[in-house]
Amino acid sequence: MDGRPGFPQPNRWLVASVAGTVAVAVISAAIGFIVLPTAQDGPQYRGIWNAICSAAGVSRHWVENESIVFPRGGPVSAVTITPQTLSRRDPEAVQRGGVLATRCAGCHNTSQAVAPLLAGQDAAFVYKQLSDFQSGARTNVIMTSIVKELTDRDMLDVAQYFASSGHVASGDDKSVETEPSIVAHGNPTKNVVSCAVCHGGVDHKAGAPFLQGLSASYLSTQLNAFAVSERHNDSGEQMRNIARNLTETEIKEAAAYYAGLKGRTTGVTWP
Incomplete structure (x- = not known):
C-alpha cells in the first residue's frame, strides 16, 4: 500500500458544472411548470399538480367534484361517440x-x-x-x-x-400535391396532426365531420371559435388544442382547400 486514497479526488470544476446545470434545469422547470401557470387565472391552474399538468399540455379534470370542464362559464359536450354510434341504418x-x-x-x-x-x-x-x-x-x-x-x-x-340523403365523394378534382401542408401533414413541431387523419382522406374519427365542400367562411369561423374557446363542445379539447396552434394562414389554406373539393354527390333529395 502506498498510502494514496482508493478513489481519485473528484474534479471540482466538473462537480461545479454538473451542479450548475442541474440547478438551472430545476429552476427553469419550476418557473415554467409552476410559477408561470399558477400566475394565470382559472380553476385549471389551482394547485401545483394542476399547474404542472396544464403547463405540460395534459388534459384532465381540473376542478374538484366536476366531471367535465366548463370554459368561460359554458358546458362542454357530454355526448360519448364511439365507432358503433349510429353505424347501422334504420x-x-x-x-x-x-x-x-x-x-x-x-x-x-x-x-x-x-x-x-x-x-x-x-x-x-x-x-x-x-x-x-x-x-x-x-x-x-x-x-x-x-x-x-x-x-x-x-x-x-x-x-x-x-x-x-347523399354521400361524401371519395374523389375530387385536386391532386394530393395541391393539399396544404397542414391538411396533408399537420405540424409535428406544434403537436398538430393532419386534418385528413380525423376528417377523412387518411382516416375518419367517429363523430368528426366530413369537411369536403363546406364553405370556407364556415370552416374559418369554426376554427377561429375553437382557437379562442368560444366554441368548446369538443369533449377532449382536441380541436381547441389544435386550433390554438394554427396560424391565420394555415386556417385560411385549410378552409379554402376543403371548400374547393367536390365533396358531395348532386341530386340530393330533400323531403
Whole structure:
C-alpha cells in the first residue's frame, strides 16, 4: 500500500458544472411548470399538480367534484361517440327523420355560406351537434331554438336521415400535391396532426365531420371559435388544442382547400 486514497479526488470544476446545470434545469422547470401557470387565472391552474399538468399540455379534470370542464362559464359536450354510434341504418328512422328535417332545408343547403351542408354528413356528428345545441354545450340563437323541443329519438332520426340523403365523394378534382401542408401533414413541431387523419382522406374519427365542400367562411369561423374557446363542445379539447396552434394562414389554406373539393354527390333529395 502506498498510502494514496482508493478513489481519485473528484474534479471540482466538473462537480461545479454538473451542479450548475442541474440547478438551472430545476429552476427553469419550476418557473415554467409552476410559477408561470399558477400566475394565470382559472380553476385549471389551482394547485401545483394542476399547474404542472396544464403547463405540460395534459388534459384532465381540473376542478374538484366536476366531471367535465366548463370554459368561460359554458358546458362542454357530454355526448360519448364511439365507432358503433349510429353505424347501422334504420329505414324507419330515416323516413321519420326526413319529415323532421323539412325545417332544416332553408339554411343547410348548397347556397348557404354560414351553415354547413348536412347531406351525406356523418350521422354521429350530426347527432352530437344537435345534442350539444340542446344542452348548451354549443350555442347558436337559431339552432338552440330549433332543437329545444326535440327528443333524443328525434335527433337520432334526423342524423340518420342526413347521413343517408347523399354521400361524401371519395374523389375530387385536386391532386394530393395541391393539399396544404397542414391538411396533408399537420405540424409535428406544434403537436398538430393532419386534418385528413380525423376528417377523412387518411382516416375518419367517429363523430368528426366530413369537411369536403363546406364553405370556407364556415370552416374559418369554426376554427377561429375553437382557437379562442368560444366554441368548446369538443369533449377532449382536441380541436381547441389544435386550433390554438394554427396560424391565420394555415386556417385560411385549410378552409379554402376543403371548400374547393367536390365533396358531395348532386341530386340530393330533400323531403
